[in-house]
Amino acid sequence: MPDYHYPSHSIYQGDALDVLPNIPDASIDLIFADPPYNIGKRFGDSHDRWPSEEAYLDWCYQWLMLCVNKLSPTGSFYLMASTQAMPALDLFLRRHLQILSRIVWTYDSSGVQARRHFGSLYEPILFCVKDKKNYLFNAEEIKVPARTGAERQLIDYRKDPPQVYSSTKVPGNVWEFSRVRYRMPEYQEHPSQKPQALLERIIRASSNPGQTVLDPFAGSFTTAAVAQKLDRQSISIERESTYVQAGLKRLGYEGCEP
Ligand SMILES: C[S@@+](CC[C@H](N)C(=O)[O-])C[C@H]1O[C@@H](n2cnc3c(N)ncnc32)[C@H](O)[C@@H]1O
Structure with a gap:
């Protein structure tokens, strides 16, 4: 399987379980993992469905352990998974990392509306670190407007001397970003492309310029594109050659010698 190495960005076409062991341990500052969810989606030539839930979780535990080993001592790990699988993955990961936030990415309604149950409008994300006493978190980089008295310049009299409420804050753990839809400028032909805005918050918060971000299931290469920006x-690791080729194009490397 081919690898593509450019000065700041490397792409491995292959299986995450084969490629991850070749990355030096403790060398990665930030990992974002968005694996297949075992819900029957078609990714290029393969089908996202394991014979059983146990088989799927066993597979996850293998690459999760590899990811844990690749994280630097101050590194952060963000994991996305289906709402069904996340409880088991949460239980597993908390034995190896410290989970600091259980984030909900919520979005506007999907095309298919549930009629006999409450349709799912969110995906869970775990934010974990190796060492909760020593990890990077660039709070200033990701602040959002605070819906407090700040807008009306209300004064906080609990402070001495009294101060106007801060107009910005670190976002809470419910994140609202719209899904990537056809015709949006960032749209790529991939069935589970994540929004750039979501990755931007993660990468800004948990890495500094020049540091290394690893994505073991690159898909449409959102992580690498935002890292580059x-x-x-x-x-990036991705098994399907069609997505790797599209990723090379997205990163501006189409036709460039690695
Ligand atoms: C949920 S998608 C990732 C989407 C990505 N975060 C994005 O924003 O486009 C999962 C990706 O993992 C790839 N994949 C599935 N099994 C893999 C494996 N064993 N090793 C590497 N990639 C794999 C699939 O082809 C798919 O593109």
Whole structure:
């Protein structure tokens, strides 16, 4: 399987379980993992469905352990998974990392509306670190407007001397970003492309320019594209050659000698 190495960005076409062991341990500042969810989606030539839930979870535990080993001592790991699988993955990961936030990415309604149950409008994300006493978190980089008295310049009299409420805050753990839809400028032909805005928050918060972000299931290469925009380095792994080719194009490397 081919690898593509450019000065700040590397792409491995292959199986995450084969490629991850070749990455040096403790060398990665930030990992974002968005694996197949075992819900029957078609990714290029393969089908996202394991024979049983146990088989799927066993597979996840293998690459999760590899990811844990690749994280630097101050590194952060963000994991996305289906609402069904996340409880088991949460139980597994908390034995190896410290989970600091259980984030809900919520979005506007999907095309198919549930009629006899409450349709799912969110996906869970875990934010974990190796060491909760020593990890990077660039709070200033990701602040959002605070819906407090700040807008009306209300004064907080509990402070001495009294101060106007802060007009910005670190976002809470419910994140609202719209899904990537056909015709949006960032749209790529991939069935589970994540929004750039979501990755931008993660990469800004948990890495500095020049540091390395790893995505073991690159898909449409959102992580690498945002890393490139924010001057981070990236390592991407993706099994399907069609997505790798599209990723090379997205990163501006189409036709460039690695
Ligand atoms: C949920 S998608 C990732 C979407 C990505 N976060 C994005 O924004 O486009 C999962 C991706 O993992 C790839 N994949 C599935 N099994 C893999 C494996 N064993 N090793 C590497 N990639 C794999 C699939 O082809 C698919 O593109």
